Amino acid sequence: MASLFDFGDEPIELLDPGAGIGSLTAAFAHCAGRRRLHASCFEIDPHYHAGLQETLRALRNVDAQILSLDFIESSVRWTQASEQPRYTHAIANPPYRKISADSRERRLVSKLGLATSNLYSAFLACAIAQCVRGAQIVAIVPRSFMNGPYFKSFRYWLLDRVALIHIHLFERRDSAFADDKVLQENVILKMVAGGMQGDVTVSSSTDDRFADLRERRVSFDEIVTPGDDELFIHVPAAHTQRMAVLNGIPLRELGIDVCTGPVVDFRLREHLRQQPQEGSVPLLYATHFNGGFAWPREGRKPNAIDANSQTQSWLMPNGCYVVTRRFTSKEEKRRIVAHMLPADALSANRIGFENHLNVFHRDKRGLPERLAIGLCAYLNSQEVDDYFRTFSGHTQVNATDLRRLKYPSIAQLEALANGQEN
Numbered sequence: 001m002a003s004l005f006d007f008g009d010e011p012i013e014l015l016d017p018g019a020g021i022g023s024l025t026a027a028f029a030h031c032a033g034r035r036r037l038h039a040s041c042f043e044i045d046p047h048y049h050a051g052l053q054e055t056l057r058a059l060r061n062v063d064a065q066i067l068s069l070d071f072i073e074s075s076v077r078w079t080q081a082s083e084q085p086r087y088t089h090a091i092a093n094p095p096y097r098k099i100s101a102d103s104r105e106r107r108l109v110s111k112l113g114l115a116t117s118n119l120y121s122a123f124l125a126c127a128i129a130q131c132v133r134g135a136q137i138v139a140i141v142p143r144s145f146m147n148g149p150y151f152k153s154f155r156y157w158l159l160d161r162v163a164l165i166h167i168h169l170f171e172r173r174d175s176a177f178a179d180d181k182v183l184q185e186n187v188i189l190k191m192v193a194g195g196m197q198g199d200v201t202v203s204s205s206t207d208d209r210f211a212d213l214r215e216r217r218v219s220f221d222e223i224v225t226p227g228d229d230e231l232f233i234h235v236p237a238a239h240t241q242r243m244a245v246l247n248g249i250p251l252r253e254l255g256i257d258v259c260t261g262p263v264v265d266f267r268l269r270e271h272l273r274q275q276p277q278e279g280s281v282p283l284l285y286a287t288h289f290n291g292g293f294a295w296p297r298e299g300r301k302p303n304a305i306d307a308n309s310q311t312q313s314w315l316m317p318n319g320c321y322v323v324t325r326r327f328t329s330k331e332e333k334r335r336i337v338a339h340m341l342p343a344d345a346l347s348a349n350r351i352g353f354e355n356h357l358n359v360f361h362r363d364k365r366g367l368p369e370r371l372a373i374g375l376c377a378y379l380n381s382q383e384v385d386d387y388f389r390t391f392s393g394h395t396q397v398n399a400t401d402l403r404r405l406k407y408p409s410i411a412q413l414e415a416l417a418n419g420q421e422n
């Protein structure tokens with residue numbers, strides 16, 4: 001992280017918010033070589049103060065100040081008092097935890113014009129607020145802010161105030177930033193406050209040994225798609241070229257939509273049947289598609305659901321559908337695993353799709369078979385997989401993610417279907 005900075009000739013005012021025992025300030029001082037610098041190390045936990053003092057004392061080129069203050073509170077107070085920001089460099093490994101809507105931290109950062117749900121994004125925003133125009137900020141954070149609705153406001157706030165210079169992705173997910181047991185990938189960001197956005201350096205490595213470091217420059221359009229009002233931040237794989245998948249059309253233009261399987265099994269437990277019986281219809285889980293479609297299957301999962309007035313609204317007409325699994329991990333060969341349910345596979349009027357599946361449909365009904373074959377082939381392609389990995393750092397494949405992908409035209413999908421058959 002420290003090696004990503006330019007040190008220049010101007011006086012250096014370093015900010016280390018949440019400094020712990022000062023490892024990041026020490027690394028920064030080391031990379032700065034003979035340059036002298038002033039460092040402000042904020043650390044709220046007094047347990048670290050002795051260690052922090054010891055680290056700082058050993059740094060010959062650093063004139064440091066330990067601030068035993070709540071960094072968020074101080075930063076917001078200074079901003080409100082219109083104090084001039086002073087830092088030319090910031091290096092941060094912020095604390096990480098969810099902050100609820102009525103928390104003190106949320107109220108404080110709202111005064112900076114920001115609504116955010118995690119301490120790390122609040123911390124990063126406060127650090128940026130204390131930096132002068134042109135300051136360089138390097139931070140290690142989870143990747144979770146780069147997509148999804150919870151961080152949309154933060155992405156707007158951030159990209160309004162900084163230019164992204166470098167994104168480094170650690171491809172191995174790390175429990176250090178585990179979020180509700182969903183392991184997260186981590187990124188190191190280098191940003192310039194108030195900078196002009198240009199091309200971005202993207203690098204990746206499996207882990208912090210950097211043994212397989214790869215790097216390339218990409219245009220900002222590859223990071224944030226022009227016109228995307230969600231402002232998703234993609235991290236293109238450091239070893240692939242710009243992907244054609246970006247140039248397709250939205251799913252709705254194909255007259256297709258995707259939903260999560262409507263049957264939440266534990267809510268309808270009393271209506272589930274292990275084996276088909278009088279009055280029941282097929283209930284499909286991911287397991288029915290593994291290694292080719294087969295129903296019913298022996299196993300733990302029920303094969304059927306009673307069709308009655310209480311289950312009726314959760315069932316769909318029998319037909320040809322494309323389904324994908326909702327939970328896959330990045331260690332698997334493909335993150336998007338699509339299967340097809342042929343129209344004639346089941347002889348029932350209605351069917352249930354369990355909630356761990358996403359279902360592609362047309363007006364809640366099945367799809368034309370050729371279109372479904374092409375769609376399935378497209379979703380299982382390497383190109384889609386590469387693209388999906390640029391914005392998903394966790395284990396879920398949500399219907400909204402699938403809606404965000406771009407798709408080939410109907411004619412192209414049907415041509416793909418021909419290719420599948422030849």
Ligand SMILES: C[S@@+](CC[C@H](N)C(=O)[O-])C[C@H]1O[C@@H](n2cnc3c(N)ncnc32)[C@H](O)[C@@H]1O
Pocket residue numbers: 017018019020021022023024042043044045048069070071072073092093094095096
């Ligand atoms: C993830 S640790 C990083 C420590 C150090 N920078 C490093 O990389 O080794 C985050 C640190 O922030 C401190 N911290 C948490 N909330 C804080 C706050 N509101 N103000 C100042 N420090 C805080 C914690 O005590 C902890 O030492």
